[in-house]
Amino acid sequence: xxxxxxxxxxxxxxxxxxxxxxxxxxxxxxxxxxxxxxxxxxxxxxxxxxxxxxxxxxxxxxxxxxxxxxxxxxxxxxxxxxxxxxxxxxxxxxxxxxxxxxxxxxxxxxxxxxxxxxxxxxxxxxxxxxxxxxxxxxxxxxxxxxxxxxxxxxxxxxxxxxxxxxxxxxxxxxxxxxxxxxxxxxxxxxxxxxxxxxxxxxxxxxxxxxxxxxxxxxxxxxxxxxxxxxxxxxxxxxxxxxxxxxxxxxxxxxxxxxxxxxxxxxxxxxxxxxxxxxxxxxxxxxxxxxxxxxxxxx
Numbered sequence: 278x279x280x281x282x283x284x285x286x287x288x289x290x291x292x293x294x295x296x297x298x299x300x301x302x303x304x305x306x307x308x309x310x311x312x313x314x315x316x317x318x319x320x321x322x323x324x325x326x327x328x329x330x331x332x333x334x335x336x337x338x339x340x341x342x343x344x345x346x347x348x349x350x351x352x353x354x355x356x357x358x359x360x361x362x363x364x365x366x367x368x369x370x371x372x373x374x375x376x377x378x379x380x381x382x383x384x385x386x387x388x389x390x391x392x393x394x395x396x397x398x399x400x401x402x403x404x405x406x407x408x409x410x411x412x413x414x415x416x417x418x419x420x421x422x423x424x425x426x427x428x429x430x431x432x433x434x435x436x437x438x439x440x441x442x443x444x445x446x447x448x449x450x451x452x453x454x455x456x457x458x459x460x461x462x463x464x465x466x467x468x469x470x471x472x473x474x475x476x477x478x479x480x481x482x483x484x485x486x487x488x489x490x491x492x493x494x495x496x497x498x499x500x501x502x503x504x505x506x507x508x509x510x511x512x513x514x515x516x517x518x519x520x521x522x523x524x525x526x527x528x529x530x531x532x533x534x535x536x537x538x539x540x541x542x543x544x545x546x547x548x549x550x551x552x553x554x555x556x557x558x559x560x561x562x563x564x565x566x567x568x569x570x571x572x573x574x575x
Contacts, residue, residue, distance in 0.1 A: 283392035284402030289470075290388050292491040293395075294357060295337040296483065301357040304381065309333050309362070313353045321549055329353055332362035341378045346383070356380030357387040360394075362418070368394040398476040399469065404450070406474065406488030407467035409440040409500055412454075417547065418557040421454045421464070423472070423481075424539075428452070433464060440501040457481050459559025463502045511560060516541070522568040523548060 280286055291300075298304050313333055318325035322528035333353070337344050349355035353362065358380055360369060367379045372389030379386050413436030420435075427435075429448040437454070439445060442490075445466070455465045465471075465485060474484040489500065511519070520533035523544040530544035537560060546558040548568070564571075 279388060279392040280402060283389075283400075285392040285395045285400050286402060286491075288491045288494040289395075289406070289487070290391055292487045293477070293496060294387065294561075295490060296487060297359040301384070301387070304356055304359070304551070305348055305354065307349055307351050308344075309347045309349045309353050309355055310337075310344060311421065312349065312351055313362075316353065326353070328538040329362045332366055333541065336362060336365060342381060346381055357393075358391045359385075360390065361471060364394070367388075394477065395473060399473045401469050401473075404468055404470055404471040406484075406491065407452070407465050409502065410445070410454075410464050410466045411438050411440060411442065412464050413437070418460060418555065421456045421557065423453045423455065423467070423475075426451045426453050429466070437464075437466065438542045440498075455481060455485070456557055456559070457485060458504065458508065459561065460555045460557040461504050461508075463500050472488055508561060511537075511562065515562075515565060516560065519565050520544075520569060522565075522572050525572055526568070 278493045279290065281439070294300055304538065313326050313330035313378060317323050317330050319326070321479050330353075333347065333355075339349060350359065354360065355362065355365065360380060365378070365380065367389040369380060370386065370393050371378050372385030372387075373383050373384075377383075377386075378390070380383075380390055387541060410432075416436070425533065429450050429452055432452060432454070433445040433447065435496060438461060442511050450468055452466045452468050455467050455471075457465075467484075467488075471488060473483050474487050475481070478484070489497075493499070516537055517533040517535040520535075520541055523530050523541070524533070526548065528544040528547045541560065542558040545554045545560050547563075548554075549556040549558070552567070552571070554564075
């Protein structure tokens with residue numbers, strides 16, 4: 278029914294549900310009112326959280342949930358789909374027809390609310406999220422960026438293939454290439470629904486996880502090109518050091534903040550190009566060691 282009414286396939290809805298709350302088993306044990314009141318007191322983002330707090334009080338006043346049952350994350354994300362109060366007010370729906378919107382206890386309300394959010398954010402019910410692909414030798418990793426969009430036919434002409442090595446085929450659908458773990462990890466050709474998933478959560482890893490889990494729910498295969506050894510993520514202190522080293526070498530990445538944004542990845546790519554390394558823009562422990570050695574040599 279939700280696929281028919283909102284154009285969102287069921288296996289994707291279940292995938293979002295799984296990642297947000299482990300199928301409703303864990304929604305966070307914090308009082309949303311207490312959490313938002315605390316965050317509203319913090320001057321760094323007091324305005325945003327004050328508005329969220331007032332919206333949460335309106336939800337209680339409207340009778341959707343009792344204050345004692347309004348639990349969520351430390352940041353105020355609520356219920357089985359982890360909506361902030363403002364998201365609840367804009368997108369939540371009464372899916373079971375009882376006159377209330379209960380994203381804490383009513384699965385029909387949870388699924389209908391999620392479907393409404395995705396539909397209004399641009400989800401296309403006749404498309405998949407993306408697929409794992411393999412890249413040709415000598416591929417230009419500057420093209421592996423969500424800001425670069427080409428048709429499937431254009432990616433096919435560049436030598437990008439499905440994970441099993443077969444041709445992508447010809448289609449006018451716009452797609453971006455994503456390599457979240459750099460040249461040594463899997464590559465993904467991502468479509469509109471991947472970009473819509475990132476409206477829900479801006480993390481590339483989250484969007485890939487939603488898509489791949491949905492594929493697995495519908496009988497799809499495991500990823501074929503995972504690296505043999507899983508690389509540990511850089512700690513925030515490591516990222517800050519990496520940013521400082523890049524700045525010292527003339528690759529301006531702005532004020533070090535420990536966040537791997539587009540400016541940092543661009544700086545990494547510049548350093549890789551200048552030192553005849555694979556320019557995938559991926560910050561790794563090996564790259565950090567190379568940066569340390571390069572600065573020492575200077």
